[in-house]
Amino acid sequence: MDIHTEPIMESRLTDSTFDSLLFGVEFSDHMLLAQTEQGEWQDATILPYGNLSVPPSLSVLHYGQAVFEGMKAFYVNESTVHLFRLDDHYERLTNSCHRISIPVPPKEMFIEGLKKLVALDRAWVPNKENHSLYIRPVAFASDPIIAAKASTEYTFMIICSPVGPYYPTGVKPLDLTTSTEYVRAVVGGTGYAKAAGNYAASFQPAQEVRKDGFAQIIWLDALEHRFVEEVGTMNIFFKLKDRLITPKLTGSILSGITRKSVIALAQEMGIEVSEERIDIHDMIAAFKDGELEEVFGAGTAAVIAPIGRIHHQGENIQFDLEGRGPFATKVHKAITDLQHGRVVDTHGWVHPV
Ligand SMILES: Cc1ncc(COP(=O)(O)O)c(C=O)c1O
Numbered sequence: 566m567d568i569h570t571e572p573i574m575e576s577r578l579t580d581s582t583f584d585s586l587l588f589g590v591e592f593s594d595h596m597l598l599a600q601t602e603q604g605e606w607q608d609a610t611i612l613p614y615g616n617l618s619v620p621p622s623l624s625v626l627h628y629g630q631a632v633f634e635g636m637k638a639f640y641v642n643e644s645t646v647h648l649f650r651l652d653d654h655y656e657r658l659t660n661s662c663h664r665i666s667i668p669v670p671p672k673e674m675f676i677e678g679l680k681k682l683v684a685l686d687r688a689w690v691p692n693k694e695n696h697s698l699y700i701r702p703v704a705f706a707s708d709p710i711i712a713a714k715a716s717t718e719y720t721f722m723i724i725c726s727p728v729g730p731y732y733p734t735g736v737k738p739l740d741l742t743t744s745t746e747y748v749r750a751v752v753g754g755t756g757y758a759k760a761a762g763n764y765a766a767s768f769q770p771a772q773e774v775r776k777d778g779f780a781q782i783i784w785l786d787a788l789e790h791r792f793v794e795e796v797g798t799m800n801i802f803f804k805l806k807d808r809l810i811t812p813k814l815t816g817s818i819l820s821g822i823t824r825k826s827v828i829a830l831a832q833e834m835g836i837e838v839s840e841e842r843i844d845i846h847d848m849i850a851a852f853k854d855g856e857l858e859e860v861f862g863a864g865t866a867a868v869i870a871p872i873g874r875i876h877h878q879g880e881n882i883q884f885d886l887e888g889r890g891p892f893a894t895k896v897h898k899a900i901t902d903l904q905h906g907r908v909v910d911t912h913g914w915v916h917p918v
Contacts, residue, residue: 566608566673568597568681573613576688583691586729588866589699593689597678597723600707601668604717609674611682614724620709624716630706631761632661635798635865636822638683638690638698638725638918641906646683646690646698648916649904651676653822658702660820661758666715667704674721675702682723683918695730697904699866705761731867736888738873739862741783741796742774743845745878748787749794749817756794756817771797783875785845787817793843799862799870800824803848804892806856813840823863823900829912830899845877852882859890869897 573594582591592614599609625631634654639647655675662669679700683690690698702723706716747770750756755763767782774782783801786792793812795801800821802811809831814820831838851857860872860882871889875882884890889897902908903915 566606566671568674568678569608569610570681570685571610571612572685578688582689583693583696583727583729585733586691586696586727588728588731589701589726591727593686593698593725593727595682595685596725597682597721599670599674599678599721601719604668604719606668606671606674606721609678609721611678611685619707622709622711624706624708624710625761627711628706628713629760629762629765630665630667630716631703632658632665632667632705632759633701633703633761634658634759636700636702637728637865637904638687638700639904639906640690640692640696641917645906645917646687647904647906648679648683648700648918650822650826650914651679651916653825654702657759657820657822658704661760662704664755664758665760667706667719670702670704670721679723680916680918682725686725687918689725689727691727691729693729697728699726699728700724701726728866731870736871738871738884738886738888739780739796740778740874740876741781741872742777742779742876743785743790743878744770744774744782745785745790746770747782748790749782749784751787752816754817757814757819759819767797779876786815791844791846793845793848794818795821796862796872797864798866799864801872802827802861802863803843803851803857804859804861804890805851806858808837808839809892810839810841810843812843815842821864823865823868826900826914827863827869827896830896834895834899845875848875849877849880849882857882859884859892861889861893868900869893
């Protein structure tokens with residue numbers, strides 16, 4: 566499989582590109598594009614970032630047959646940027662593709678294409694604290710046919726967007742609420758896949774709770790509305806006095822790469838970690854007993870986001886907290902130090918480009 570490059574004539578990068586970046590608004594000079602022919606992936610091309618011309622009948626616009634990934638490249642020094650846990654992102658893309666019936670883009674195209682693209686656009690990786698180049702691989706159905714069935718042809722793209730700090734005005738603990746009206750996913754559905762439709766379905770419930778002053782919904786299981794699942798684009802952790810717990814992957818939760826990293830790093834810090842079904846009522850009780858010390862979200866965008874309050878049917882878990890709690894601060898530092906090459910990577914997680 567070859568990756569051809571058609572470089573841009575003149576970069577769009579300016580001295581002010583990295584000032585007050587909004588998430589996912591600016592895009593780097595190049596993108597990777599590949600398509601299938603008779604269902605087989607063809608050579609990829611890296612070409613100038615630009616619009617696609619698609620027919621109104623494009624299958625994905627009608628049936629949402631699309632999956633994506635979200636990852637980042639980090640500035641290390643003038644000659645190096647780091648990509649993080651590429652193999653894990655590829656494995657998750659593979660799982661998502663299988664569930665949504667999309668032929669899996671070849672690993673070589675994903676890994677080598679990413680490395681080539683990021684090397685070409687490395688000037689777009691900001692050399693600024695808490696900044697990075699967000700990378701969005703996406704695969705979608707591209708038959709020009711409006712029949713309700715799996716497409717026969719597909720498109721794969723990788724686009725890159727320089728992003729600033731998730732909390733531009735300082736880390737603020739999130740105010741969350743549960744919902745017993747809406748659910749994100751159900752076992753047997755598509756919750757474990759990074760499928761476009763999962764996100765589309767979450768926007769309206771999220772908008773509703775925002776009107777009541779909550780940042781996001783903390784999703785509960787679809788059957789009993791009791792077991793904690795995840796939050797927006799993050800997995801969730803509860804730091805109890807004697808251990809760290811996170812919801813186990815039952816099929817309705819996305820297997821976060823940051824989640825995996827937190828589990829491994831916490832264990833290395835000598836903390837007992839367990840993946841289990843977490844009943845929200847048990848967490849409320851643990852909070853009342855003084856057993857629950859911290860709650861935080863973990864995801865590529867925010868890395869570690871402190872949670873200040875969880876509201877559930879008139880009860881609250883509420884911490885008097887300014888930024889991240891002590892454990893969240895420690896694990897946030899451990900991950901970001903690795904990503905930016907400030908400590909030696911003994912895990913094989915970082916890929917220098
Ligand atoms: C629904 C959902 N859960 C969890 C996560 C966290 O996953 P990761 O750590 O791989 O970013 C994300 C972000 O991709 C997400 O969209």
